[in-house]
Amino acid sequence: MAFMEPFRIKMVAHLADITKEERVEALHRRHYNPLQLSDQEINFDLWTDSGAAAMSHQQWAAMLQAHEGSINPDSFDKFEDTIRSITGFPYVFPVHQGRAAEHLLFSMYSKPGLAIFSNTMYSTGKTLANVLGASQKDLPCKRVRGEFFNGNIDCERLEQELSESDIAIVVLTVTSNHQAGQPVSMANIRRTSEICRRYRIPLFMDGCRFEENAYFIKIREKSYGDMSARAIALEMCSYFDGMYLSAKKDAMCSIGGCFATKLLDLREKFDEMVETFEGRRRYGGMAARDLDAVAIGLTEGIEDRYLKYRIESLSTFGDILKKAGVPIVEPVGSAIYINAARCLPHIPTEQYPAWALHCALYIEGGIRCNYLDDALKFDDSNERENPQPHHFLRICLPRRAYTLSHMLHIGEVFEKLLAKRERISGIRIVQRCIGMSKMLLEPVNASLIDIN
CATH class of the missing domain: 3.90.1150.10 (Aspartate Aminotransferase, domain 1)
Known part of the structure; x- marks a missing residue:
C-alpha cells in the first residue's frame, strides 16, 4: 500500500x-x-x-499573532524551549539561517593551522574554511551497495588525521548532502564522539536534516526500532558539543536557523558574536514571527x-x-x-x-x-x-x-x-x-x- x-x-x-x-x-x-x-x-x-516546504496552519497562525519590534520577544522563549527539549543543548542562539551560525562557529575556532574534518561538508562550509585560511577535508566512508548508512564518516581516517593535527574541529553533516543524502548511523556518531574526546577535539553537527536522520536510524538500525524519533534525536545530540542548523529544511520554514551548544565558553563567545553580526541575543536576525514558525515546525517535524x-x-x-x-x-x-x-x-x-x-x-x-x-x-x-x-x-x-x-x-x-x-x-x-x-x-x- x-x-x-x-x-x-x-x-x-x-x-x-x-x-x-x-x-x-x-x-x-x-x-x-x-x-x-x-x-x-x-x-x-x-x-x-530548502525553504520550499508548505507550512502548517499552526505555523501561519502563530506568525500572525507574534509581536514584532520587541527587544525581549516572547517568541524567543518558545524557540529556546523547543530546541532545548528536542536537542538537550542548554544554550540556544537564533540566527537568520544556518550558514550564519557556521560562519560564527568557524570564526571562533579560526587560528593558523586549523583543520576542519567532516563526512562531507556543505559548500558554504568549504568556502568559509578557505576564506578563514583553514584547511577542510572530507572523510566519507566508502560507499557499499545496499548499506543503510552511506553517510558515515570514515573513523579510521579521522583518527589518523587527528593524530597528525595540532588544531582541529570535526563537523558531521546529517544527513549527508554530498553522500547522496544518506544518513549517518548512531554507531558512527558514537564512535566519532569517542575519537574526538580522546583527542580533545570539539565535535559539532550540521543538523539541517537531523530529524530525518533520527527516523532513518529508527527504521534502519535494529536496536532503535522501538524508540521514537524524538528520543533518538536527543541521544544523537548527546554525543556532540553543539550543533547548527538551517530551519529551511526539517523545521519547514522559509528562513531561520540556530546554533545550540553545551559548552559554556562557546555560549559566552556567541553572546558577543550574535550581537555583533546577527542582531540582539533574543532574536538573532530573525523576526519574532519566524521564531514562532521555527519552534512549531521543529515540533511537527520530529513527530x-x-x-x-x-x-x-x-x-x-x-x-x-x-x-x-x-x-x-x-x-x-x-x-x-x-x-x-x-x-x-x-x-x-x-x-x-x-x-x-x-x-x-x-x-x-x-x-x-x-x-x-x-x-x-x-x-x-x-x-x-x-x-x-x-x-x-x-x-x-x-x-x-x-x-x-x-x-x-x-x-x-x-x-x-x-x-x-x-x-x-x-x-x-x-x-x-x-x-x-x-x-x-x-x-x-x-x-x-x-x-x-
Missing part, C-alpha cells in the same frame, strides 16, 4: 499553465539554463527542499507520524522513478540522486549529460531539479565492472508540497523521455560563470530534443 499524506490541503498554489512549445522558447531565451527560469515558467520545482510519511514518500518516489527506468542511488536518503550519464549513455562526458537531461525534463514536463557534476563523495555501484563518469541530477522533494499523483506524473515524464533518449542532444558551455545559475549554454545539435 502506498503512503498516505497525514494532512489535508487547506490552501493551494496553481501549477504553471505553459505549453511545451512555450517551454522550448523559454529555455532558449534563458540560454539553456533551467536555473535561470522564473517560477511562473516551472510546474515542478524540485531543485531544493513519528510525519517522518513516516516523509521518508516513505521519498522511497516511493524513488520506486516510481526506478520503474520508469531511471538509474538512482539506493537506498534513497533525504533526496533522490540520478546518474544522468547512465540515463543518456550516448552523450559523452564533455557534452554534460546531466545538463542535457535537466533541460529535456523541463521541456517535457516543466520540471526543474539540480545539476551536480563530480561533487558526490561516493563510488556508484558496479564502478569497477562498468566505469562511468559521475554526472548526477538531484531531485529534492519539498516537504508537504507535492502529492503522490504529482510523483506518478513525474515518473511518466521520465518514462516518455527515456523512450526517446537517443534524440536528446548534448550541451556545450558558451560562457562559464561563478555559480551554475549564471552559466550560459546551448545544445550541440540544432535543437535539444524533438518535442513531438
Whole structure:
C-alpha cells in the first residue's frame, strides 16, 4: 500500500499553465539554463527542499499573532524551549539561517593551522574554511551497495588525521548532502564522539536534516526500532558539543536557523558574536514571527507520524522513478540522486549529460531539479565492472508540497523521455560563470530534443 499524506490541503498554489512549445522558447531565451527560469515558467520545482516546504496552519497562525519590534520577544522563549527539549543543548542562539551560525562557529575556532574534518561538508562550509585560511577535508566512508548508512564518516581516517593535527574541529553533516543524502548511523556518531574526546577535539553537527536522520536510524538500525524519533534525536545530540542548523529544511520554514551548544565558553563567545553580526541575543536576525514558525515546525517535524510519511514518500518516489527506468542511488536518503550519464549513455562526458537531461525534463514536463557534476563523495555501484563518469541530477522533494499523483506524473515524464533518449542532444558551455545559475549554454545539435 502506498503512503498516505497525514494532512489535508487547506490552501493551494496553481501549477504553471505553459505549453511545451512555450517551454522550448523559454529555455532558449534563458540560454539553456533551467536555473535561470522564473517560477511562473516551472510546474515542478524540485531543485531544493530548502525553504520550499508548505507550512502548517499552526505555523501561519502563530506568525500572525507574534509581536514584532520587541527587544525581549516572547517568541524567543518558545524557540529556546523547543530546541532545548528536542536537542538537550542548554544554550540556544537564533540566527537568520544556518550558514550564519557556521560562519560564527568557524570564526571562533579560526587560528593558523586549523583543520576542519567532516563526512562531507556543505559548500558554504568549504568556502568559509578557505576564506578563514583553514584547511577542510572530507572523510566519507566508502560507499557499499545496499548499506543503510552511506553517510558515515570514515573513523579510521579521522583518527589518523587527528593524530597528525595540532588544531582541529570535526563537523558531521546529517544527513549527508554530498553522500547522496544518506544518513549517518548512531554507531558512527558514537564512535566519532569517542575519537574526538580522546583527542580533545570539539565535535559539532550540521543538523539541517537531523530529524530525518533520527527516523532513518529508527527504521534502519535494529536496536532503535522501538524508540521514537524524538528520543533518538536527543541521544544523537548527546554525543556532540553543539550543533547548527538551517530551519529551511526539517523545521519547514522559509528562513531561520540556530546554533545550540553545551559548552559554556562557546555560549559566552556567541553572546558577543550574535550581537555583533546577527542582531540582539533574543532574536538573532530573525523576526519574532519566524521564531514562532521555527519552534512549531521543529515540533511537527520530529513527530513519528510525519517522518513516516516523509521518508516513505521519498522511497516511493524513488520506486516510481526506478520503474520508469531511471538509474538512482539506493537506498534513497533525504533526496533522490540520478546518474544522468547512465540515463543518456550516448552523450559523452564533455557534452554534460546531466545538463542535457535537466533541460529535456523541463521541456517535457516543466520540471526543474539540480545539476551536480563530480561533487558526490561516493563510488556508484558496479564502478569497477562498468566505469562511468559521475554526472548526477538531484531531485529534492519539498516537504508537504507535492502529492503522490504529482510523483506518478513525474515518473511518466521520465518514462516518455527515456523512450526517446537517443534524440536528446548534448550541451556545450558558451560562457562559464561563478555559480551554475549564471552559466550560459546551448545544445550541440540544432535543437535539444524533438518535442513531438
